[in-house]
Amino acid sequence: MMFSFQTLLVLTYLSGTSFALPAVQIPLLNDALDPYASPRPRVTFSTDGSFKLLVFSDLHFGERDRGDEKDAQSVQLMTRILAEEQPDYVVINGDLLTGDDTFASNVTAVLDQIFAPLNAARVPFSSTHGNHDNHLNITHAQEIEYEQAAAPLSYTRASPGVGGQGGEGCYWVPVYKNADDEAPALVLWFFDSRGGISSSGEALADWVDESVAEWIARETEQMNDAWGPSEQRAALAFTHIPPHFALDLQANLNSTLEPGLNEDHxxxxxxxxxxxxxxAFISSLAHNVKNLHALVSGHDHGLEWCKRETTTGVVLCFNKHSGYGGYGQDWWGFGARIFQFAPDEVTRGVETWIRLEDGSVRAKVHLNSQYE
Structure with missing residues (x-):
């Protein structure tokens, strides 16, 4: 007998075999400027005033072909990098699963493997979701629901009515210098680029829905009213599938100024x-969100560079392919992208680089107003 994902969540909860719901769940409505209720604490900078954010991307857990072996390697990579880097926050930027190969009977167990290293490290984190996270037996909305239940320090949520079909995961997370500050120093934006297929087999649009542009304007207006002008804080943004202007950026890439792997054409x-x-959401983002240091994308496993789009001024950075699932070449390596904010320089710039599993570093750049 095949159960729906929602039914499976209820059954596993009642049996007590897989997960327990937290006493207070994260509200799904994005209608408050302090949207994270207890027991999730405010996300804050380190005590020295710095902030390190680590991005895993394209994990592709649950594949048919040697999936158990690949997933074990990915867990080992996550565990090692988390222990050595000690980040203040983690983002999983899409394609947590290879949904084509995932079934209602095993999807919660697969997701549990992904969350286990993060839960063990007790690090706050967020997810975006990618085209492989929408399929016949899994949707973005279902992954968000389960993540909220299975990961006590997940800050992933949804904004009902925003994002279009299959794109429920648009939200933001405020990051404070100190837990009792009135306003955050940094806002992390997450945009759902959809893609994949629906549970009924329809192809889903593979871009950020038009509704998100108006939502960005509305949310930033509320932020400005409550916290002051957005020039007073910084921002990073994340979406799995890169915006269309990435094509032009790659065509004019300078490997000296914009270093990093460039093996996906x-x-x-x-x-x-x-x-x-x-x-459309890019124009709204550029107009409304000041001190946006980068929009970060995955999807293309062989890309690692950052480059500024001159019309909007938005810097696009690619993640590092983190999972042993999904396509790629072994010599490309596996790892994570890191963003490091120095104390008292949050609005002026951020350093970012690719950190490989063996600890080596490449493609290090400083994203500031002079970055081309």
Missing amino acids: MGPHGSTQSTPGND
């Missing part, structure tokens, strides 16, 4: 959000 189909007209 993006074409007009399947490697970016579909058409220029579907980048």
